[in-house]
Amino acid sequence: MIVGAGFGGLAAAKRLAGKRFDVTIVDRRNHHVFQPLLYQVATAAVSPADIAGPIRAIFAGVPNVRVLLDEVSAVEPSNGWVRCASGRVIGYDHLILATGARHSYFGHDKWARHARGLKSIDDALAIRRQILLALEQAETEFNAELRRALLTFVVIGAGPTGVEMAGAIAELARRSVSRDFRSITPSCSRVILIEGGERVLPTFPASLSQKAKRSLEELGVEVRLGTKVADVCESYVDCSTELIRASTIIWAAGVRASNAAEWLGAPQDRGGRLFVNDDLRVPGHDNIFAIGDTASVSALGGQPLPAIAPVAKQQGRYAADVILGRARRPFAYRDYGNLATIGRSRAVAAFGELHIAGLIAWLIWCFAHVWFLIGFRSRLSVMISWLWNYATFDRSARLITGEEILRVPMPPRARPIERKCA
Amino acid sequence: MIVGAGFGGLAAAKRLAGKRFDVTIVDRRNHHVFQPLLYQVATAAVSPADIAGPIRAIFAGVPNVRVLLDEVSAVEPSNGWVRCASGRVIGYDHLILATGARHSYFGHDKWARHARGLKSIDDALAIRRQILLALEQAETEFNAELRRALLTFVVIGAGPTGVEMAGAIAELARRSVSRDFRSITPSCSRVILIEGGERVLPTFPASLSQKAKRSLEELGVEVRLGTKVADVCESYVDCSTELIRASTIIWAAGVRASNAAEWLGAPQDRGGRLFVNDDLRVPGHDNIFAIGDTASVSALGGQPLPAIAPVAKQQGRYAADVILGRARRPFAYRDYGNLATIGRSRAVAAFGELHIAGLIAWLIWCFAHVWFLIGFRSRLSVMISWLWNYATFDRSARLITGEEILRVPMPPRARPIERKCA
Numbered sequence: 001m002i003v004g005a006g007f008g009g010l011a012a013a014k015r016l017a018g019k020r021f022d023v024t025i026v027d028r029r030n031h032h033v034f035q036p037l038l039y040q041v042a043t044a045a046v047s048p049a050d051i052a053g054p055i056r057a058i059f060a061g062v063p064n065v066r067v068l069l070d071e072v073s074a075v076e077p078s079n080g081w082v083r084c085a086s087g088r089v090i091g092y093d094h095l096i097l098a099t100g101a102r103h104s105y106f107g108h109d110k111w112a113r114h115a116r117g118l119k120s121i122d123d124a125l126a127i128r129r130q131i132l133l134a135l136e137q138a139e140t141e142f143n144a145e146l147r148r149a150l151l152t153f154v155v156i157g158a159g160p161t162g163v164e165m166a167g168a169i170a171e172l173a174r175r176s177v178s179r180d181f182r183s184i185t186p187s188c189s190r191v192i193l194i195e196g197g198e199r200v201l202p203t204f205p206a207s208l209s210q211k212a213k214r215s216l217e218e219l220g221v222e223v224r225l226g227t228k229v230a231d232v233c234e235s236y237v238d239c240s241t242e243l244i245r246a247s248t249i250i251w252a253a254g255v256r257a258s259n260a261a262e263w264l265g266a267p268q269d270r271g272g273r274l275f276v277n278d279d280l281r282v283p284g285h286d287n288i289f290a291i292g293d294t295a296s297v298s299a300l301g302g303q304p305l306p307a308i309a310p311v312a313k314q315q316g317r318y319a320a321d322v323i324l325g326r327a328r329r330p331f332a333y334r335d336y337g338n339l340a341t342i343g344r345s346r347a348v349a350a351f352g353e354l355h356i357a358g359l360i361a362w363l364i365w366c367f368a369h370v371w372f373l374i375g376f377r378s379r380l381s382v383m384i385s386w387l388w389n390y391a392t393f394d395r396s397a398r399l400i401t402g403e404e405i406l407r408v409p410m411p412p413r414a415r416p417i418e419r420k421c422a
Numbered sequence: 423m424i425v426g427a428g429f430g431g432l433a434a435a436k437r438l439a440g441k442r443f444d445v446t447i448v449d450r451r452n453h454h455v456f457q458p459l460l461y462q463v464a465t466a467a468v469s470p471a472d473i474a475g476p477i478r479a480i481f482a483g484v485p486n487v488r489v490l491l492d493e494v495s496a497v498e499p500s501n502g503w504v505r506c507a508s509g510r511v512i513g514y515d516h517l518i519l520a521t522g523a524r525h526s527y528f529g530h531d532k533w534a535r536h537a538r539g540l541k542s543i544d545d546a547l548a549i550r551r552q553i554l555l556a557l558e559q560a561e562t563e564f565n566a567e568l569r570r571a572l573l574t575f576v577v578i579g580a581g582p583t584g585v586e587m588a589g590a591i592a593e594l595a596r597r598s599v600s601r602d603f604r605s606i607t608p609s610c611s612r613v614i615l616i617e618g619g620e621r622v623l624p625t626f627p628a629s630l631s632q633k634a635k636r637s638l639e640e641l642g643v644e645v646r647l648g649t650k651v652a653d654v655c656e657s658y659v660d661c662s663t664e665l666i667r668a669s670t671i672i673w674a675a676g677v678r679a680s681n682a683a684e685w686l687g688a689p690q691d692r693g694g695r696l697f698v699n700d701d702l703r704v705p706g707h708d709n710i711f712a713i714g715d716t717a718s719v720s721a722l723g724g725q726p727l728p729a730i731a732p733v734a735k736q737q738g739r740y741a742a743d744v745i746l747g748r749a750r751r752p753f754a755y756r757d758y759g760n761l762a763t764i765g766r767s768r769a770v771a772a773f774g775e776l777h778i779a780g781l782i783a784w785l786i787w788c789f790a791h792v793w794f795l796i797g798f799r800s801r802l803s804v805m806i807s808w809l810w811n812y813a814t815f816d817r818s819a820r821l822i823t824g825e826e827i828l829r830v831p832m833p834p835r836a837r838p839i840e841r842k843c844a
């Protein structure tokens with residue numbers, strides 16, 4: 001049984017396909033999301049169906065893999081079964097926990113309401129809606145202060161997701177849409193990227209962080225390093241030194257593993273990830289594996305492995321190999337390199353000692369992401385969207401959807417600026 | 423001022439583009455929807471962004487057309503202004519009402535909760551979600567009766583929308599997805615098309631109605647003609663002679679014009695459409711026009727004009743011509759033909775005395791719809807989706823989205839069948 005159809009769960013299920021096991025893969029969504037491109041849905045560059053596909057379709061021709069739409073609510077290792085939200089109980093011989101991570105607001109759960117994170121298609125559509133509505137309202141807003149707030153976009157956290165979001169919003173708000181609006185010019189919009197640490201993309205070599213920061217600034221993003229967020233409330237971010245008024249605030253600062261550790265009552269690290277043995281088994285549970293963002297695994301130097309797709313995929317395949325009796329040695333992550341994009345023709349890539357920035361890195365990024373997309377149809381569609389966007393600066397998926405479009409409260413009006421927003 | 427950016431409103435604005443008028447086009451959505459293909463979003467064949475585009479982008483290069491996201495709530499002809507839901511008041515010299523239609527349940531408003539109509543992108547996504555969730559739940563349902571209900575899809579109304587929906591659901595549920603599911607075979611699903619009249623596609627020649635009915639039946643759709651719906655409630659349709667249990671019920675039976683007639687307090691027909699003079703002006707209001715589904719216009723024979731895109735477009739252009747002082751004679755609809763599709767390689771087309779059915783009609787339908795789609799990007803994307811769907815039977819946009827996916831109550835379980843569901 002595999003819980004979660006992210007990169008790790010899918011990789012495990014694919015490795016077990018056609019083998020002498022009955023595999024059940026449970027996910028609370030019917031689709032696998034290609035998370036690295038989720039920010040492109042949020043910024044209206046591609047459609048949800050371009051980067052997500054039904055899990056069921058992936059295993060259509062595989063008789064020994066069963067796909068189930070349900071949410072696991074508890075694991076009972078002593079009985080060897082899991083309980084689902086629908087009331088269903090499913091027994092297992094081997095269990096792979098690949099339940100991923102969710103946003104973490106460092107104990108400030110109330111921030112979640114004002115600063116949405118980006119983990120699912122629904123998150124991406126909500127952010128897209130928020131950005132596009134802010135632009136629409138700014139177009140006709142006479143109050144200068146409110147207009148400034150509507151055209152200010154704050155991204156908190158400068159890891160790969162934060163950098164990609166900030167760059168993409170800058171391209172959207174400062175470039176793509178400005179010809180459509182009468183009163184919004186490229187210089188009207190502000191995109192602010194806030195990072196607590198001393199550099200953007202902290203998992204990359206320092207020289208590439210430098211280049212990424214410069215690229216962001218060329219796109220018009222204001223990068224604030226070493227800036228801690230003290231409070232987030234509706235339309236305000238309080239950075240201690242400064243109170244930023246913004247109607248769109250996006251959270252890209254922290255994640256926390258899902259509930260898997262609580263299900264098992266097993267030891268976890270600070271981020272909620274399960275400690276695992278060097279064959280990815282959970283200590284004390286010989287037939288339970290944790291992989292991807294659910295597992296706390298360190299590389300040779302003692303550094304924890306990053307929460308990225310290649311790690312999850314390799315772990316998924318490894319866990320399947322252990323079950324198949326094929327794994328000969330402890331799990332070791334093979335690092336093929338690290339990529340992040342900032343905007344058109346701007347990206348950074350680190351392959352061991354080889355560091356690249358600019359157009360070449362961006363082309364490698366494009367190629368790698370299209371290559372790993374699920375399904376030929378998606379690849380083609382995303383490639384066309386990208387070529388189109390590149391040639392025209394257009395963003396094709398600029399739809400504001402959601403029921404009751406105008407009855408949703410728009411960003412607050414005429415709220416007095418105070419030093420403390422709480 | 424133009425209220426509504428459907429086919430009629432857009433056509434009027436385009437005709438006025440670059441002329442010596444300041445045009446404001448108001449819509450409560452930021453996008454124009456190509457309604458004839460909305461059923462393809464509902465049945466997961468194309469993505470929303472493929473058939474809808476931002477209104478603002480259409481008029482990006484047109485300085486005299488302003489686009490406004492807002493909802494008109496009242497018209498005050500004596501003052502010459504309209505009031506919007508946001509509180510905004512906008513004055514006009516000429517007003518074109520192109521506010522379209524919404525579903526009408528013939529006085530049974532409570533049916534709306536159980537039988538969704540198809541007018542907006544949100545409607546289409548909700549129907550898509552309902553169909554896909556029903557299939558997911560059916561896959562693992564042991565109760566035979568409930569399983570049957572989950573796999574029964576009822577479409578009420580056999581006009582073009584109803585016929586297209588029924589055909590597309592049959593293709594989706596009976597063909598496309600059956601290889602992805604373990605327990606759903608093509609013969610498990612039932613699609614029932616209910617029509618009160620004596621034939622499907624009543625606006626088409628009788629011979630084509632016959633052929634359309636046969637095509638539907640070849641696809642596995644059960645067509646019930648002369649069948650009146652007595653009641654619709656959650657998971658049931660009561661047709662007097664029969665009680666059909668179905669978890670998915672779609673309403674394609676009736677529409678009613680929007681509130682424009684109430685705004686003016688002007689005479690309206692039974693469907694809520696404004697009576698207009700032969701130059702599309704509302705009687706008593708020399709500077710107010712009603713077009714498209716908002717206007718009640720009869721053809722030469724006294725038959726009301728159908729509620730289709732070509733009528734709305736010609737009326738939009740005509741109203742603009744009147745304002746420009748260019749209209750020499752009363753409005754007359756030029757009928758270029760009538761098209762409806764049933765499924766792959768199945769369509770009917772009537773061009774005056776020329777009636778075509780089958781593959782040729784279907785190719786004409788494909789060509790015409792791609793031709794009229796807004797924007798080169800959409801055309802390309804839809805064409806690729808169609809070629810892909812045609813070649814593989816796949817449906818690429820099969821995503822169940824919406825927050826709290828599993829906490830939404832799934833179709834009711836173990837509800838006793840009673841003769842009357844109320």
